[in-house]
Amino acid sequence: MELRDYLKVFLARKWLVLAATLVTTTAALVASLLQPRVYEARSSLLVKERNRGSNILGSMLPALSLEPERSVRTHIELIKSPALIRRAAGSVKARPGEISSALSVEVLPQTNLLHVSISHRNPTRAAKIADAVASTYAISNRNVNASEIEEARRKVHFKLRDTEEDILALQQVISGKGKRVTPELKRNAQGKLRMSLGVYQMLATKEQELRISESTEPGEVVLIQRAVVPTAPSTPKPLRNTVLGLVLGLSLGVGGAFLLEGMDTRIRSADEAGDVFGLPVLARIPLARCEKPSDAFFVTPTSASAEAEAFRALRTSLSYVNYNGEIRTILVTSGSPREGKSTISANLAGALVQAGYKVILLDCDLRNPGLHTLLELPPGPGPASVIAGQTAFESAITRHKPSGVDVVCGSLSAPPNPSELLNSRTMDELLAKSLEKAHFVILDSPPVLAVTDPVVLAAKVHGVLLSSSVGETTREEAQRVVERLSSERVRLLGVVANKVPAEQAAAYYPYYQRERKLRPKPAAQEH
Template sequence: MSLADYLLALRNHWVGAVALSLVGLCAALAYSLSQPAVYAADANGFVTTGAGAGSGDNVALGSVGDALSKSRAKSYVDVATSRATAQRVIDQLDLDASPSGLIGQIEVEQPVDTVLLKITARASSPELAQGLADAWVTALAAEVEEIENPDAVPDAQVPEVRSIESAALPSSPISPQPMRDGALGLLVGILLGVAYAALRSQLDRRLRTTQEVERKFGVSVVGAVPATRGLEHERGEPAELAVAASDEAASFAAAEAFRKLRTNLSYMDVDDPPRTIVVTSSQPSDGKSTVSTNLAAAIATSGQPVILVDADLRRPVVAATLGLVEGAGLTDVLIGRVELEDVLQEHPQVPGLFVLAAGGTPPNPSEMLGSRTMRTLLEQMAREHMVVLDAPPLLPVTDAAVLSTLADGALVVVSHGRTLDGELESSLANLAAVKGRVLGVVFNRVPRRNSAGGYYGTYYGRDDATGGRRRRDRRGRWGRRGPRK
């Protein structure tokens, strides 16, 4: 995966990544704060070979003495961590501990090329750590004296350990360190979050990006409709069209999205642009009726008369959504019960937008939609109008695939972050099986944090389609300045 792929994965699955980061931070802090405080104190011993060994009377003898002291210092590291030395400290401080357990609290180090022995003692209190370090140097000196001079000969020229620096009282514990542990926990949590997002991105089959659709399926994404509260409504309830909404500020991004979709359709084939368009989707909940109604309204506002046909004869919603009469409609025209002009309804807010309701529910919708009568009706409507057909979803039934053979092409609506790649693949395969033309894919409910949604949120929040800069007046209404120069 490239850096762009990781960033995209984090954007799509940021909730889980943030949650794992916080879990890592909280777990590290909880563990750190639950640990007992540990204090450390340092005391230093000096290894010498006696008064004569290092005197200035004989340089060669002094050099030999220094080498002997360094050699002895290395050996005394093991002596310092022996049970005998630990037992001396226990006896001296009257501790209730075992020699082996006490050795675990001590660290002995001999700096390279020196005759020093650094004793570091760790304990649960500053006083105990200080006393333990000083006592250990004293006990080491006594143990070395017993080893090097077992007969206790006075003034014997043998190596010995002398205390040169007593331990200072620790002012703060060396452990735990909540800041350090929290930073490490946060780092681990972030790494886990990135790994989680990358894994979810690899396993997640929901469609989220234009590049993903175009790369996997070879079809163009011709529109991206941002998630807008004004477009969401319960099935069958009246809904306000984005291009005719009273709250212009709330619907502006959606209206511009449908105008852009209208423009893209007109430029697909300049010499022979599509005039009969089927709008469908993979599943019923992808928002194809919302896209078809608003696309038809956007086409009508450009001055091109358009007929919106509710071709979903199984679950018609167009008339109810637009607040029109649901009585006679398409099925009645197809069986010759009424004439087309008698059942066309013009939308009261969008001049040039005519709606043909579904009419009665027939027992054989697929056969009726694929009939020669339907083909003739579409040709009749397309002579003076553009025709937008709100068709059923592709996966549950074959109606939309049948209609695509009679129309100039089909738009497939994809719900951002909901539609699976397998669903779109099957939908496109259904259209290909009947040799239907796919005009493109329309992404619906694109969140504003997405690249497309961010575009609408930043550009359309300030400027309209003509370049005029938008702003609120004193009453909170949206107005327009002149076009930018």
């Protein structure tokens, strides 16, 4: 499909698209306005990238955490833990369930920042709870760090005391008090004393550092920004929801339009009729709404309507097809009833007469004749009576005075064997006699898909015109018509697009649209 085809589908289903867009947009807006307002407050925590053991053992462990992502995820789970939520709830006199259902913790990508968010209908309450959760966790983390440092300091202190005792014992050995000391033992004691004094000095320094850290340690998690009382709700967002509803509705409408277009196989334009039938479009007959059947005969000597001009255009198109004058008998048929084949037959005959040709119009729909009603003529004995030898050909002809067309009207009594009559040798003789009296013979036949009569007649004439009603004929019907008439003996001249909507017909007959609007609106030509 080209862009033009997509646009045609959109315009053909524009009310569906507009309805879907309007409904979903309105629903999104109404739902947003009815939804209670919820405010979101957010506090920020900074997670320091360092190993907790570096505070205890100094340079003996690396200062940076070896798995920062894992550390941040651990902090998130600890913030969401029931124990911490209970402590935070106690500080702001809230229920733990109220906090856990409104709490969300997320890490800012590529950073060590944690956002602690609380959603609540009261903006002040949301900010207060967010601060309570963030500060409670920061304090809890600092206390854990402080207790670990205290425990490490106590262990260092005990080790320091043990080292003091070792130093005293070594000093006694070196001084020789209490027992006899050999020179070698004294030398060993002096070496150990030097080592113990070094260890003692190191432990004393570490104890002092741990005392300082114990009183100044901020913890691994620091509250860097308290929550600000929000002034605008986080949900609902009417503008965003309305835009999303608009996009969704438009998508549903367009999708529904193409779905219906795929399911609807009716021919929508004259150009599409030509493509589906695989034939040239010889004329585009505008849709007309008539009060009575005879209003569908448009080609009178004084008529200047768009419909009359369309049939004159059909006459001109046929003259190009019939450039060598070999086409004199023309069968007009359609796939299904009420597609305008009788209207086209009668008006084409009238247009040819206006061009100076003598024309005989045969109503070969032996089962359901309609030309006499369209032309306001009395029913005749019909072609069946002439073929059967019951009526002379000349006496079966009636002159339609407004147009000058000679018509063989059908009989109201259908013969028992129409197909056999039409396929007989006497039918050939009837066509030959008609050609002796006229330049052109137009045959109005039954629908192709209803009976076999038009297939029989198609093999006896010089050419076949197919009528297709825009908006009624389906693609499947068109394909079946062409299949049934596919024969070496059948010449398909083209298709006449009937009941073309006014906006499409205006592109071809714009000069006549004003005159058309001044006339009373007629009924779709049905014969």
